[in-house]
Amino acid sequence: MKEYWTSLASLLGVLAFFQSLFQVIFPPELRFASLKFLNHVFNLFSSYCYFDITEIDGVNTNELYNAVQLYLSSSVSITGSRLSLTRALNSSAITFGLSNNDSIVDTFNGEMVLWEHVVTQRQAQTFSWRPLPDEKRGFTLRVRKKNKSLVLDSYLNYIMEKANEIRRKNQDRLLYTNSRGGSLDSRGHPWESVPFKHPSTFDTLAMDPVRKKEIMDDLKDFANGQLFYQKTGRAWKRGYLLYGPPGTGKSSMIAAMANYLSYDIYDLELTEVHNNSELRKLLMKTTSKSIIVIEDIDCSINLTNRKNNNNQSIKNYYDLDMRCGSGSVCGEDIGNSITLSGLLNFTDGLWSCCGSERIFVFTTNHIEKLDSALLRSGRMDMHVYMSYCSYPALMILLKNYLGYGETDLGDAVLKELEEVVVKAEMTPADVSEVLIKNRRDKEKAVRELLEALKIKAEENLKKQKNANEVEEEEQEKRALESPKEGCELEEEDCRQGKEMGGKKNC
Ligand SMILES: Nc1ncnc2c1ncn2[C@@H]1O[C@H](COP(=O)(O)OP(=O)(O)OP(=O)(O)O)[C@@H](O)[C@H]1O
Ligand SMILES: [Mg+2]
Structure with a gap:
C-alpha cells in the first residue's frame, strides 16, 4: 500500500514538473491557441455538440437558465442523490435542483440528452453596476450532432413551456x-387580489362519482385543448352553469376546479360594475388560465332580455322578492345599466376572446329564473346540477369526515342510510354539519346523522301530503267554479277516444 502511495506521489510530481515546464517554455498566447486547436480537433471528431446556458447573460438574468432549472427539478427529485432545494417568493412549494457539477440524463422525442450543472469560481470582479455572485453557474447541454435542430426547434421551447407550468403550479393561486x-389601483388595475388557499378538491367534493369524473375529464380536455380549439376555429374558453339549492357545493366546486387546473379565480361582483363598457374593461384585465366566476347570477343583476327591454314584463321574474326569496334582504334595487346583451358579449362575443384559456362559471339557486338566451347551448357549455345529498355523495362525506368506508359500517345501517337519504333531501352542507359536530365520536356521528335524516324525511313527507291536499282542494274548487269547463274537457276527452277507435260511452 505504501508503495502505491509513493509511486502516485512521484507521478504527480512528474506531471507538475511538465506543466511548469510547459508554462515556462510556451507563452500564454501559444498555450491558449494550442488548447483551442485541440478543442477544435476534439469537436470535429466528436459526435456530440454542446450548448452553454449561463445563469447571467451579460448583466441580465438568463430566463432560459431558470427555466431549465425548474424543468429539471421534477426529474431530479426522483433520480438525484444530492439536490439543491429552493423556495421562490409567493410560493409554498420547494423546487429541487441539480447540485454543483452534477449531471442528469433527459429524454425528448426518444433522444437522450445530458444536462450538466457547471459551477465555477468567478474570476476577480470586473466593474459592474450590479454586483455579480461569486460563483459562475450554468448548464451545459450535450446532444448528438444529428439532433441539434431538434433541440433548437422544439426542445428548448418545450422546456420553457414546462417551466412556466411548474412555476404556475408552485405559485399560490390568486383570488x-x-x-x-x-x-383602479396605482398600476391602473381594476382587480384586487389575495392568495387563494381553498382546500376544496374533487376528492373532498361530495357528488355522484360518474358526474364528477365527467366534469374532471371535461376540464382536462379543455386545458389540453389548445390545438383542438385552434383547429375548429373556436375561442379557447368554456362555460359552466352550476345550479342547485344553497349548500350543495357550487362554490366548493369552483374552488375544486381552480385547484385541479391550477387556475386563478376572478370573482366578478356584478353589482359593483356600473355599465357594459366597465364590464368589458374588467374582462380585458383578466389573465389567461383563469376562472371568471359570477355567483348567484339571478340575484346580482336585473337581466333584461336583449329584444324585450320592457322592464314591466321582467318585474314578475326579477322583482326583489323573487330574486332573494321573500323576507330576505338583498339590497336596494340595483341601479346599474348592465344588460343581458352586455353580459353575453362578455362571455360570448368578440371581446370574450381577448386572451385565452378562460373558464366562465355562473352559479344560481334558481335556474328557472334565467333568461333562455343565457342557457342556450354554446353559451354555457355544461350545465351541472348540484343536488341534495345522494347516497354516493353521503359515502364520500362519511369517508372524508369520519374516515369510514362502506365496509366499516354494518349492512343494516348502510341500507337505512340509503333508503332515507333521498327522501330527506338534506344538503351536503347540512350533513357535514352533523358530522363535524360529532367527529370525535364516530358511532354517535352516524347515529345522529341517521336520526337527522329520518326527521327530515318525515317532515318532507308531511309537507308533500299537505301540498297534495291543498292541490286537491284547489282542483275541486276550480271544478265547482267552472263546471262548464269541466264538461268541455270531458267532451273533448270523449271525442278523442272515439277518433282513436275506442268505444267510449259518452
Ligand atoms: N358537495 C359538497 N361536497 C363537500 N362539501 C360540501 C358540498 N356541498 C356543501 N359542502 C360543504 O358546505 C359548505 C357550503 O357549501 P358551498 O358554499 O359550496 O355551497 P353553495 O352551493 O355554493 O351554496 P350557496 O348556493 O348558498 O352559495 C362548504 O364549505 C362545504 O364544506
Ligand atoms: Mg356559493
Missing part, C-alpha cells in the same frame, strides 16, 4: 375581486 367598484 381576484372587483369589490373596489370602478376605481
